Amino acid sequence: MLADDLGIGDIGCYGNNTMKTPNIDQLAKEGVKLTQHIAAASLCTPSRAAFLTGRYPIRSGMASSNAYRALQWNAGSGGLPVNETTFAKVLHQQGYATGLVGKWHQGVNCDSVNDYCHHPLNHGFDYFYGMPFTLLNNCQDNKPPELDAAFQAKLWFYTQLIAFAALTVLAGKITGLVSVTWKSAVFFSLCGFLFFASWYSSYGFVKYWNCILMRNYDITEQPMKLERTVSLILKEAVSFIQSNKHRPFLLFVSFLHVHTPLFTTERFHGKSRHGLYGDNVEEMDWLVGQILDAIDNEGLRNNTFAYFASDHGGQLEAQEGPIQLGGWNGIYKGGKGMGGWEGGIRVPGIFRWPGMIPANTVVDEPTSLMDIYPTVAHLAGGAVAQDRIIDGKDLLPLLQQKVKHSEHEFMFHYCGSYVHAVRWHQKGSDALWKAHYVTPIFHPKGAGACYGKGICPCFGEGVTRHDPPLLFDLSRDPSETTPLSPDTEPLFHAVLKRIEEAVQEHRRTLTPVPQQLSFRNIMWKPWLQPCCGTFPFCWCDKEGASVHSVKVS
The missing domain is CATH 1.20.58 (Methane Monooxygenase Hydroxylase; Chain G, domain 1)
Structure with a gap:
C-alpha cells in the first residue's frame, strides 16, 4: 500500500498526536517500523519508477534534466520503458496473480493510442483498475489549474x-x-x-483528458467522478483479494490519497483537527484498515506480507489562501520536490508478517523504497534481473533481525537527473553523514518551502550550489539545522573526500538511456489521447450502481 504525498509526520506511530491513524498505527504494532525509509526521488513519477524496478530512476530514463520532472499528460509518449523489469513482472513469472489498484503515473502509450507500451499490463500486472495518471486540481471543479x-x-x-x-x-x-x-x-x-x-x-x-479511470485497457470513467472514487478503489482492492485468495497473489494498492485536490467523502469531511488535509489522511487510514480486514477475513493474515509507505514527503507549497493542503514532515526539513532535504525523501515504512517478522519492532537503519523489488522477488522464489544494476537490497534479514545493519552504505539523492545530496552510512561507526551539493532557495517569508514557484526547481537561479558541500551528521542532527565545519568536525575534509569518491564511483555505473521525461516525450499528443467516445469530446461512465456493492465495516 503506497500513499501519495503523505508526510512522515502525519502518522501517529511516527509522532503525530493530533491526527487519527489507528489502522496504520496498529500495523506498526503488529510488525516492523522503519525510521530511515528513503524514497529515491522526492516527486511521484521518478520515485514510483524506482520503487517498481529497484533502480535509481536515472538508470531507466525516468529522471529529468529539464523543469518537468513528472509525466504531464496521459497523452504523452514517455513512461516506464518496456525493457525495465518490475517486481510485478518477477512475481507474475513465479505464478502469482498480480494486480494494481489506484494510481500508476508511469505512462500509457508510445506511438499509437492503443499500443499501451507503458501500461501496467505491459509491466507484469495481470489486472489494473485505477488512474493511469495522477490527481490534479483540474480533476475537481472550482479549483485553480495545476499546470503552470x-x-x-x-x-x-x-x-x-x-x-x-x-x-x-x-x-x-x-x-x-x-x-x-x-x-x-x-x-x-x-x-x-x-x-x-x-x-x-x-x-x-484537462479534466476530461487526464482525470480518467481504467479497467485494464478499457476506460470506465471519463472524467472520473471524485465523489465515488474512494468506494470504487476499495471495492476493487477487496474484490481482487477475494478472487485470488486460493492462490499466491501480489496486490499493489496505490492510493490517490493524499494528493491535492484532497477529495474526501462526507463520512470524513470535517472530522479531523487539520482541515481538509487531515480529513483526507484519516480517510486513507480507514481504507488501510478495510484492506487489512479483507486479508484477515479471508484467513490470509499469517501468510500475507503487508507493507505501507508513501512515495515521498508532503508538499509544503500546497496551499489555498492561508489553508495548508500539504502534509507535515515532522522534524525533517523540506518536502516534496526537494532533492536532498530529509522532509522530501524520508517516508513511513511499515511491514507486517505475523510469525515471520517480529511485532512492535523499530529498525533505525537506512533503507529504501527500492528495496521492495529484491525483497518480494526473494519471497516469491524469483530472481532479480542479472543483466542490470539493482540498487535495492533484500530487506528480509533486517526485518527478521538476523542482521543488525543495512546493506546500504551510500544513497544518492537526486533532483531530476542532478545529484543534490549523498548519504553515507559509515561502517563501524554511529555516524550517518549527509552532504548537500545543491539546495533549493526557500521563499524568504515561508517556512522552508518555495512558495510562489510551485515545486522547488533542481537547477538554475532557484537553487544554491555549495562548495564545500553542506555537511550534517544525521545521527546527531536529523533536522539538518546546523551544518558542520572543519572547526566543529575534525573529520570534515575526510568525510567529504570519501563521499565525493562515492559519487564518482556511482556515476561510472550510469549508462546513457532515452530520456522519458524530455519535453518531446511529456508533451500532449492528440494521437495518443485515451478517449472514450468521440475525440476530442471524450466522455463515458460505465460504473453505474456497482460502486455501492462493496461491504465496509
Whole structure:
C-alpha cells in the first residue's frame, strides 16, 4: 500500500498526536517500523519508477534534466520503458496473480493510442483498475489549474502549430474540388474547430483528458467522478483479494490519497483537527484498515506480507489562501520536490508478517523504497534481473533481525537527473553523514518551502550550489539545522573526500538511456489521447450502481 504525498509526520506511530491513524498505527504494532525509509526521488513519477524496478530512476530514463520532472499528460509518449523489469513482472513469472489498484503515473502509450507500451499490463500486472495518471486540481471543479503558466504557454504554441499544419494540409486537399465560396466556408469552419480544440487541450478540458479511470485497457470513467472514487478503489482492492485468495497473489494498492485536490467523502469531511488535509489522511487510514480486514477475513493474515509507505514527503507549497493542503514532515526539513532535504525523501515504512517478522519492532537503519523489488522477488522464489544494476537490497534479514545493519552504505539523492545530496552510512561507526551539493532557495517569508514557484526547481537561479558541500551528521542532527565545519568536525575534509569518491564511483555505473521525461516525450499528443467516445469530446461512465456493492465495516 503506497500513499501519495503523505508526510512522515502525519502518522501517529511516527509522532503525530493530533491526527487519527489507528489502522496504520496498529500495523506498526503488529510488525516492523522503519525510521530511515528513503524514497529515491522526492516527486511521484521518478520515485514510483524506482520503487517498481529497484533502480535509481536515472538508470531507466525516468529522471529529468529539464523543469518537468513528472509525466504531464496521459497523452504523452514517455513512461516506464518496456525493457525495465518490475517486481510485478518477477512475481507474475513465479505464478502469482498480480494486480494494481489506484494510481500508476508511469505512462500509457508510445506511438499509437492503443499500443499501451507503458501500461501496467505491459509491466507484469495481470489486472489494473485505477488512474493511469495522477490527481490534479483540474480533476475537481472550482479549483485553480495545476499546470503552470510556462507549460501552458508552450502547450498553446505547440497546439497552434498542430492546428496550422492540419489546416494547411486540409486547405491544400480541398483546393480545386469546391468553389471558392465553399472553400472559404470550410476553411474558416476548420479554423474555428481546430482553434477550439487547441484551447480545449491547453486550458479548458484537462479534466476530461487526464482525470480518467481504467479497467485494464478499457476506460470506465471519463472524467472520473471524485465523489465515488474512494468506494470504487476499495471495492476493487477487496474484490481482487477475494478472487485470488486460493492462490499466491501480489496486490499493489496505490492510493490517490493524499494528493491535492484532497477529495474526501462526507463520512470524513470535517472530522479531523487539520482541515481538509487531515480529513483526507484519516480517510486513507480507514481504507488501510478495510484492506487489512479483507486479508484477515479471508484467513490470509499469517501468510500475507503487508507493507505501507508513501512515495515521498508532503508538499509544503500546497496551499489555498492561508489553508495548508500539504502534509507535515515532522522534524525533517523540506518536502516534496526537494532533492536532498530529509522532509522530501524520508517516508513511513511499515511491514507486517505475523510469525515471520517480529511485532512492535523499530529498525533505525537506512533503507529504501527500492528495496521492495529484491525483497518480494526473494519471497516469491524469483530472481532479480542479472543483466542490470539493482540498487535495492533484500530487506528480509533486517526485518527478521538476523542482521543488525543495512546493506546500504551510500544513497544518492537526486533532483531530476542532478545529484543534490549523498548519504553515507559509515561502517563501524554511529555516524550517518549527509552532504548537500545543491539546495533549493526557500521563499524568504515561508517556512522552508518555495512558495510562489510551485515545486522547488533542481537547477538554475532557484537553487544554491555549495562548495564545500553542506555537511550534517544525521545521527546527531536529523533536522539538518546546523551544518558542520572543519572547526566543529575534525573529520570534515575526510568525510567529504570519501563521499565525493562515492559519487564518482556511482556515476561510472550510469549508462546513457532515452530520456522519458524530455519535453518531446511529456508533451500532449492528440494521437495518443485515451478517449472514450468521440475525440476530442471524450466522455463515458460505465460504473453505474456497482460502486455501492462493496461491504465496509
